[in-house]
Amino acid sequence: MIVEVNGLRKAYGGKVVLAxxxxxxxxxxxxxxxxxxxxxxxxxxxxxxxxTRPDAGKVLVAGHDVVREPGKVRAGISLxxxxxxxxxxQTGRENLVMVGRLMHLGRAGARRQAADLLERFDLTDAMDRxxxxxxxxxxRRLDLAMSLIAAPRVIFLDEPTTGLDPASxxxxxxxxxxxxxxxxxxxxxxxxxxxxxxxxxQIVLIDNGQVAARGTADALKAQVGGHRLDLTFDSTGALTxxxxxxxxxxxxxxxxxxxxxxxxxxxxxxxxxxTNGIHVVSASSHRPTLDDVFxxxxxxxxxxxxxx
Amino acid sequence: MTTHTGPANALSDCLTMxxxxxxxxxxxxxxxxxxxxxxxLMMALFxxxxxxxxxxxxxxxxxxxxxxxxxxxxxxxxxxxxxxxQDMSSGMIDRLRSLPIRVFAVLNGHxxxxxxRNAVSTAVVIGAAVAMGFRPGAGLDDWLLSIxxxxxYVLALSWLAAGLGTVARSVESASAxxxxxLFLPYLSSAFVPVQTMPSFLRGISENQPITPVIETIxxxxxxxxxxxxxxxxxxxxxxxxxVSFAIATWLYRRRTRS
Numbered sequence: 001m002i003v004e005v006n007g008l009r010k011a012y013g014g015k016v017v018l019a020x021x022x023x024x025x026x027x028x029x030x031x032x033x034x035x036x037x038x039x040x041x042x043x044x045x046x047x048x049x050x051x052t053r054p055d056a057g058k059v060l061v062a063g064h065d066v067v068r069e070p071g072k073v074r075a076g077i078s079l080x081x082x083x084x085x086x087x088x089x090q091t092g093r094e095n096l097v098m099v100g101r102l103m104h105l106g107r108a109g110a111r112r113q114a115a116d117l118l119e120r121f122d123l124t125d126a127m128d129r130x131x132x133x134x135x136x137x138x139x140r141r142l143d144l145a146m147s148l149i150a151a152p153r154v155i156f157l158d159e160p161t162t163g164l165d166p167a168s169x170x171x172x173x174x175x176x177x178x179x180x181x182x183x184x185x186x187x188x189x190x191x192x193x194x195x196x197x198x199x200x201x202q203i204v205l206i207d208n209g210q211v212a213a214r215g216t217a218d219a220l221k222a223q224v225g226g227h228r229l230d231l232t233f234d235s236t237g238a239l240t241x242x243x244x245x246x247x248x249x250x251x252x253x254x255x256x257x258x259x260x261x262x263x264x265x266x267x268x269x270x271x272x273x274x275t276n277g278i279h280v281v282s283a284s285s286h287r288p289t290l291d292d293v294f295x296x297x298x299x300x301x302x303x304x305x306x307x308x
Numbered sequence: 309m310t311t312h313t314g315p316a317n318a319l320s321d322c323l324t325m326x327x328x329x330x331x332x333x334x335x336x337x338x339x340x341x342x343x344x345x346x347x348x349l350m351m352a353l354f355x356x357x358x359x360x361x362x363x364x365x366x367x368x369x370x371x372x373x374x375x376x377x378x379x380x381x382x383x384x385x386x387x388x389x390x391x392x393x394q395d396m397s398s399g400m401i402d403r404l405r406s407l408p409i410r411v412f413a414v415l416n417g418h419x420x421x422x423x424x425r426n427a428v429s430t431a432v433v434i435g436a437a438v439a440m441g442f443r444p445g446a447g448l449d450d451w452l453l454s455i456x457x458x459x460x461y462v463l464a465l466s467w468l469a470a471g472l473g474t475v476a477r478s479v480e481s482a483s484a485x486x487x488x489x490l491f492l493p494y495l496s497s498a499f500v501p502v503q504t505m506p507s508f509l510r511g512i513s514e515n516q517p518i519t520p521v522i523e524t525i526x527x528x529x530x531x532x533x534x535x536x537x538x539x540x541x542x543x544x545x546x547x548x549x550x551v552s553f554a555i556a557t558w559l560y561r562r563r564t565r566s
Contacts, residue, residue: 049402049406050405050406051402051405051406071408074406074407074408075408077406078406079402079403079406081399081402081403082399083398083399084399085398085399085400085401085402085403086399086400087328087332087400089331089332089335089336090328090331090332090335094331098324098327098328099403099407101320101321101324102321102324102325102404102407102409103407103408104317104320104408130335143399146403
């Protein structure tokens, strides 16, 4: 495990932000901390990157304890925060070379790395322009490039695509996927389920400072239940008849019935409708989305409340 | 794996951060112009507008130039508070903090850039003063002593400003906090002899650090009596430097480690 967290707690002036978080991230994998605003995602990242001290718990990152050996942790990680950490008044290249020098790559090494990264993140044309003139997407890419200068073993991305337009978001996702291919471990936080679904090997759902659920996207989806079959009818009469036969939930002209997602079940349902003379306009099968998972889990914790 | 400790890296980190801060200062053209133009305007104002009415016993230009130099250092140093606050309020500080570099390097970069800015603006002010008729009788040793004292003074003010920038909630409040640095020279012997002030103000201006510094520089450059002012100025400046440095680095650690 390149990131190992046990019983992490943090409170700010009596307000509990993290109420005992456990994490285990294998090297070379992508872990997404998913949760609503204020769930404790950013605080977790700040502690893991040595910027904030934990109140209790053991946190090992890249083989070192974040409290006892913050310097050694820092040498093996990089952080891309919510606000692009770039100097507006320096050019893209100057920003990169500066970080390279601070990572002690030497003058030539820093320049070479900067040139490679500018190329890789499609910033070569803009490299000698001040960052001030960059678009939001370009700033984030530069920010990520700066995080990669010293080939860190673990990269922390705090909401890497918040506030980006869809096109820039896709470019950013591609950049992150490229990183995974090079074997870098990534721990990212996000509010976007789609982002976690696309990028992460392991999703850790955080709510109210606690881990509400964890697993792969598929495992989490399975946890909320199986597939669902949506049948659309052209009249409410037909819908009512179908509901008497099949059960399920109706919404206007659509009837949703639970399903196991198999073709066999679909055939049975359509046969039943056909033999009873009920005309069905369309049928579609749905897997649960992470949205369903997210809502069902955060609703549960909201109902149960969280012990302090 | 690169090692990140050791004096060679510490020096290289400091140089990198100094390079960054100087580049940033150079590109903040409005701030840079302001810190040069404002003292020039003040000098013209005091020499040509008020100068005739202020009787200081010597040519007023000779009297006022040391004060203008200090005023100008105050401007240059005060903007350190703003550049530090800018770092603290942007994501930049988190990036710098998560790098394997020393606390000292970041603030030191801003302070050295401030000294460099002040060197430029002070040279411009002295050049302009000479053009306006300032004829100091100082020899090389007097100039070197003056430059040395000014250096300690600017370093002290810059570290003080860096500390203020660290605690400021925003760039605007950093600018407000550093206002008193610009105000202190007015309550000193910079523009008028303290003897002309009402007694309570005199108490302030005789016992604040700027007056002995000005009297020392004035004495070195134009030959007025220095008396004990030289030692008092040095003690003030070194003391302020040590205290400001300690407070600034402590505040920086505290602010970035909670």
